[in-house]
Structure formats: structure tokens, C-alpha cells
Amino acid sequence: MSEHDTRDCIFCKIVKREVPTPLEYEDDHVVAFKDINPQAPVHFLVIPKKHIPKIGDLTEEDRGLLDQMTSAAKHLAQKLGIDETGYRLVINSGDNGGQTVYHLHVHVLGGRFMRWPPG
Ligand code: AMP
Ligand code: ZN
Numbered sequence: 001m002s003e004h005d006t007r008d009c010i011f012c013k014i015v016k017r018e019v020p021t022p023l024e025y026e027d028d029h030v031v032a033f034k035d036i037n038p039q040a041p042v043h044f045l046v047i048p049k050k051h052i053p054k055i056g057d058l059t060e061e062d063r064g065l066l067d068q069m070t071s072a073a074k075h076l077a078q079k080l081g082i083d084e085t086g087y088r089l090v091i092n093s094g095d096n097g098g099q100t101v102y103h104l105h106v107h108v109l110g111g112r113f114m115r116w117p118p119g
Contacts, residue, residue: 003053003102011103015049025076029068032076032108041111042082046072053102055093073108082110090118 006012013019015031024044025032035043046069052058058065070089077083087110092099 003057004051006051009051009101009103011045011047011101011105012051015047025072025079027068027072029065030072032072035107039107040109040114042080042087042109044073044076044080044108046076046106046108048104052104054099054104055091057104069104069106073106076108077110080110085110086114088114 010019014021014033021033023031023033025046029050030046030048032044032046035045048062048065048069050062050065052062052065073089074083077087087108090107090109091097091105092107
């Protein structure tokens with residue numbers, strides 16, 4: 001499957017409600033839901049409704065989208081009560097970046113201390 005083929009994209013299926021997944025947040029441009037394989041006590045993914053494979057595929061047309069994603073992450077962190085203790089936003093990009101799902105997403109990780117550097 002090509003990165004640009006939306007038909008078999010699991011996150012597109014979540015956006016289209018073809019794979020039932022409770023949404024923690026939704027607006028016109030993004031949705032957020034729990035990561036299926038959490039790496040922290042709180043682990044959510046914020047994704048654009050539009051299929052964009054990775055950060056390098058953002059175009060002029062997508063101006064403002066990263067802002068909408070981080071705004072949603074901020075809103076989510078407040079809602080989940082991790083804004084005071086802190087949290088980490090992560091975007092993995094490409095194979096060396098550890099990206100496994102080629103539909104742009106921001107990880108929101110919290111509820112424990114995050115080590116640095118990441119593995
Ligand atoms: P990345 O490795 O940055 O591409 O992250 C992809 C994330 O998507 C991983 O943390 C997976 O656990 C998560 N994931 C994959 N499929 C699903 C799904 N159906 N629902 C929720 N999270 C998923
Ligand atoms: Zn997609």
C-alpha cells in the first residue's frame with residue numbers, strides 16, 4: 001500500500017467511523033482517541049481528518065493544521081488533568097523516526113516522568 005492510499009489507512013477508517021473507536025475530542029479538522037498500545041498512563045493520538053502521510057507531506061494548503069493539532073492536544077491535556085504535571089507531544093516521522101502508521105499524528109503522553117533522550 002502506498003502512503004498516499006487512504007483506502008487501507010486505519011486512521012482514515014477511524015475518522016470515517018468504519019472502525020469504532022471512542023473519540024476523546026473532535027472538531028472540524030482533527031480527532032483524538034486513545035492509543036491502542038499505550039506507552040504511558042495517558043496516551044492519546046491527535047490526527048487530522050485529512051489523510052496526510054507524514055509531516056514532510058504538509059503543503060501550503062495545510063497551513064494552520066499543526067496549530068489545530070497542538071491546540072487540540074493542549075485542550076486534551078487540560079481535560080485529562082495532565083497539564084499541571086506535564087506531558088510530552090511526539091511526532092514520529094519516517095522509518096528512522098519510528099513512524100509505523102502513515103497518517104500524520106501527534107502522540108500526547110503523560111501521567112509519568114518522561115526520560116530524555118528518547119530511545
Ligand atoms: P507511530 O509509531 O508514531 O506511527 O504511532 C502509531 C501509533 O498508532 C502506535 O502508538 C500504535 O499503538 C497506534 N495505533 C495503531 N493502530 C491503532 C488503532 N486502531 N487505534 C488506536 N491506536 C492505534
Ligand atoms: Zn489516513
